[in-house]
Amino acid sequence: xxxxxxxxxxxxxxxxxxxxxxxxxxxxxxxxxxxxxxxxxxxxxxxxxxxxxxxxxxxxxxxxxxxxxxxxxxxxxxxxxxxxxxxxxxxxxxxxxxxxxxxxxxxxxxxxxxxxxxxxxxxxxxxxxxxxxxxxxxxxxxxxxxxxxxxxxxxxxxxxxxxxxxxxxxxxxxxxxxxxxxxxxxxxxxxxxxxxxxxxxxxxxxxxxxxxxxxxxxxxxxxxxxxxxxxxxxxxxxxxxxxxxxxxxxxxxxxxxxxxxxxxxxxxxxxxxxxxxxxxxxxxxxxxxxxxxxxxxxxxxxxxxxxxxxxxxxxxxxxxxxxxxxxxxxxxxxxxxxxxxxxxxxxxxxxxxxxxxxxxxxxxxxxxxxxxxxxxxxxxxxxxxxxxxxxxxxxxxxxxxxxxxxxxxxxxxxxxxxxxxxxxxxxxxxxxxxxxxxxxxxxxxxxxxxxxxxxxxxxxxxxxxxxxxxxxxxxxxxxxxxxxxxxxxxxxxxxxxxxxxxxxxxxxxxxxxxxxxxxxxxxxxxxxxxxxx
Ligand SMILES: O=C(CO)[C@@H](O)[C@H](O)CF
Numbered sequence: 015x016x017x018x019x020x021x022x023x024x025x026x027x028x029x030x031x032x033x034x035x036x037x038x039x040x041x042x043x044x045x046x047x048x049x050x051x052x053x054x055x056x057x058x059x060x061x062x063x064x065x066x067x068x069x070x071x072x073x074x075x076x077x078x079x080x081x082x083x084x085x086x087x088x089x090x091x092x093x094x095x096x097x098x099x100x101x102x103x104x105x106x107x108x109x110x111x112x113x114x115x116x117x118x119x120x121x122x123x124x125x126x127x128x129x130x131x132x133x134x135x136x137x138x139x140x141x142x143x144x145x146x147x148x149x150x151x152x153x154x155x156x157x158x159x160x161x162x163x164x165x166x167x168x169x170x171x172x173x174x175x176x177x178x179x180x181x182x183x184x185x186x187x188x189x190x191x192x193x194x195x196x197x198x199x200x201x202x203x204x205x206x207x208x209x210x211x212x213x214x215x216x217x218x219x220x221x222x223x224x225x226x227x228x229x230x231x232x233x234x235x236x237x238x239x240x241x242x243x244x245x246x247x248x249x250x251x252x253x254x255x256x257x258x259x260x261x262x263x264x265x266x267x268x269x270x271x272x273x274x275x276x277x278x279x280x281x282x283x284x285x286x287x288x289x290x291x292x293x294x295x296x297x298x299x300x301x302x303x304x305x306x307x308x309x310x311x312x313x314x315x316x317x318x319x320x321x322x323x324x325x326x327x328x329x330x331x332x333x334x335x336x337x338x339x340x341x342x343x344x345x346x347x348x349x350x351x352x353x354x355x356x357x358x359x360x361x362x363x364x365x366x367x368x369x370x371x372x373x374x375x376x377x378x379x380x381x382x383x384x385x386x387x388x389x390x391x392x393x394x395x396x397x398x399x400x401x402x403x404x405x406x407x408x409x410x411x412x413x414x415x416x417x418x419x420x421x422x423x424x425x426x427x428x429x430x431x432x433x434x435x436x437x438x439x440x441x442x443x444x445x446x447x448x449x450x451x452x453x454x455x456x457x458x459x460x461x462x463x464x465x466x467x468x469x470x471x472x473x474x475x476x477x478x479x480x481x482x483x484x485x486x487x488x489x490x491x492x493x494x495x496x497x498x499x500x501x502x503x504x505x506x507x508x509x510x511x512x513x514x515x516x517x518x519x520x521x522x523x524x525x526x527x528x529x530x531x532x533x534x535x536x537x538x539x540x541x542x543x544x545x546x547x
Contacts, residue, residue: 020102026487027089027108029214030294031077031150031315032065034085037484038098041492043510048481049092051085053077064315064355066150073155073183073394076147079116080136082210086217087134090280100281106218106272107289107491109297109483110210112232113184117145117193118206118222126220131278135217144203148210149189151316152351154394156188159195159251163188163234166250170330177247178231178238178326178334178344182396186233191251207258209233211291218288220273226265228345229293231335236262238326238336238344265292265338265490266497289494294483295320296338299345301486302451302477303507309448311433311466312482313456316396317353319433321346321442331397332440338490339503348436350429351396354455359392360425364418373461375422381468382526384408386416387431387534388424389541397436398538400545406537426462430469431527431534450474451513453482460516467517471524475513 021040028035032054038047051057053065060081061067068075093100122142129138160181167173170180181188186209194201206222209232215223230236235251237244241262248255263269272286295318304310304322312318323344326334337343357372365371385408394401405413405424416424434444444450450472456462457480467474479485493506 020099022104023102024488024491025103025106026484026491027214028294028297028483028487029082029110029210030483031111034082034089035481035484036089036093037481037488039488043507045479047096047098049089051088053081053085056088057081057084066152067147071155075150075152077150078146079143079148080146083139084136087136094280101283103282103286105287105289105491105495107487107494108214108291109294109487110214110291111151112229112293112295113186114148114150114210115186115189116148116208116210116213117143117204118208119144119203120205122205123222126216129220129273129275131275144200145193151184153189154183156183156192159188159191163247163250167246173234174328174330176237176244177234178328179234180330181234187235187247187251194252204258211293215269215288215291218272218276219270220275222260223269224260224263224267224290226290226292227262227336228265228296228338230262232293238334241336263290264341265290266494268494287495289491292338295347296335296345297486298453298482299486300339300490300503301482302453302513303504303510304451307448308451309437309442310451310453312454313353313452314454315354317350317429317433319348319437329440331436346440349396350432351393352391356390356392357425357456360422364421369459372422373459375419376426376461376465379419379423381520381522382530383420383423383427386420386424387537388421388428390425390428398542400542402545404541410537426465427469430466431531434470435531435535444470444472448472452476453480455480463517467519468523469527471519471527473515474517476516477513478511
């Protein structure tokens with residue numbers, strides 16, 4: 015009797031800001047296993063906070079690339095110990111925090127090709143990076159390079175028309191320009207530049223992986239219509255930069271078989287395929303199976319709001335990225351830097367470091383918070399570019415403090431009023447039938463989602479797990495094997511569990527927050543003038 019063929023598995027990894035995660039699904043899209051490595055607590059030798067180092071200038075933010083390498087060693091050892099038979103993995107894909115950059119030292123490709131399965135990656139890649147502290151998305155130190163790029167491209171709006179965004183400090187092209195100008199020897203010693211996503215794919219491939227169209231869109235370097243590097247941007251950033259970046263590829267690309275290192279060390283099958291990795295937000299769009307008309311709110315280290323769009327409408331605020339699951343479509347995104355780290359600070363200061371107490375404060379305070387409004391920009395915010403904590407009472411008078419429970423609600427209402435205000439400014443309207451799909455760590459807190467539903471005056475749905483980035487990557491691994499035959503992503507994942515209704519708006523929500531939104535917009539202008547003057 016023929017031996018039973020083992021059920022195929024598909025893995026999705028996420029190299030995010032605070033942790034490395036993995037999720038396994040079977041061919042019926044059932045989630046079989048999840049695991050993670052928390053950078054701060056499990057790799058304390060790197061002394062990160064929230065997975066990053068905020069430098070003394072308060073603007074430069076980096077993460078040690080070797081921390082990501084060591085995290086992969088730890089995570090795969092964990093996977094091996096759980097008894098998951100990795101020889102059944104048919105394909106894997108993944109994501110990385112967007113915009114972050116990895117600089118491979120000259121000669122690193124040879125090391126990648128000849129990894130010794132008797133040693134871990136950390137030991138073997140010690141000398142493979144010309145830059146040890148990788149710039150990440152929280153960095154806001156490349157303003158000069160942003161101005162230079164915008165001038166070269168013909169202005170901010172022209173640059174947005176070409177690349178989908180005006181120049182942003184965290185975008186990789188500006189980070190590359192800054193590194194080349196400030197650390198020329200290290201730049202000279204670089205033979206390849208990856209994003210965090212393609213760096214991770216390179217480890218699994220045993221060779222340099224292409225950057226996918228979707229994550230390339232977060233660099234201020236890709237022409238989002240031709241999906242090729244924009245010459246005008248490359249020339250303004252660094253000479254022959256296309257040689258260091260490689261050619262971008264469709265997000266559905268099968269990059270090749272897994273490196274023999276993982277076959278011999280962890281028992282992967284040599285036929286396991288590596289599907290192009292992408293950015294964490296594009297992967298999340300895939301994991302939530304976002305469709306036109308939905309609006310996604312991801313509550314993670316950064317909060318993001320994103321939508322599926324067919325035609326790019328670049329603007330001076332927000333971003334347009336190539337869509338990760340449908341090659342001719344796009345996704346629009348707004349990023350808010352002060353997300354979970356700010357929620358955790360307020361939880362610690364106003365709720366005794368307890369999410370239960372935090373939730374109780376939301377239940378004990380009323381919609382609209384008796385007119386109290388707060389802006390909590392612990393670090394320089396991206397949307398809008400403002401900083402500091404600013405509290406206002408019902409008469410728009412600045413106040414220096416609020417009671418703990420009122421402060422909790424002021425934070426959560428303020429964050430969601432901002433998400434809604436900037437999404438509507440970009441022309442996205444919350445209409446009857448709009449579904450708000452929530453994901454990210456905070457989406458497991460029902461009381462936070464109730465405030466989200468009230469502020470947006472729309473029902474909030476969530477998938478069973480807050481980890482849509484890994485789920486999206488596992489889905490993309492499965493789809494990648496079929497994409498060449500023309501099967502659509504949605505066909506492949508049509509039987510996935512549907513998002514569940516978690517919160518519906520309170521009957522008075524529209525009346526309260528339509529009015530409050532106008533006040534919020536006025537006060538935001540005041541805050542911008544105060545912090546930009
Ligand atoms: O900068 C961002 C998006 O543009 C953030 O959401 C990062 O992707 C978080 F990792």
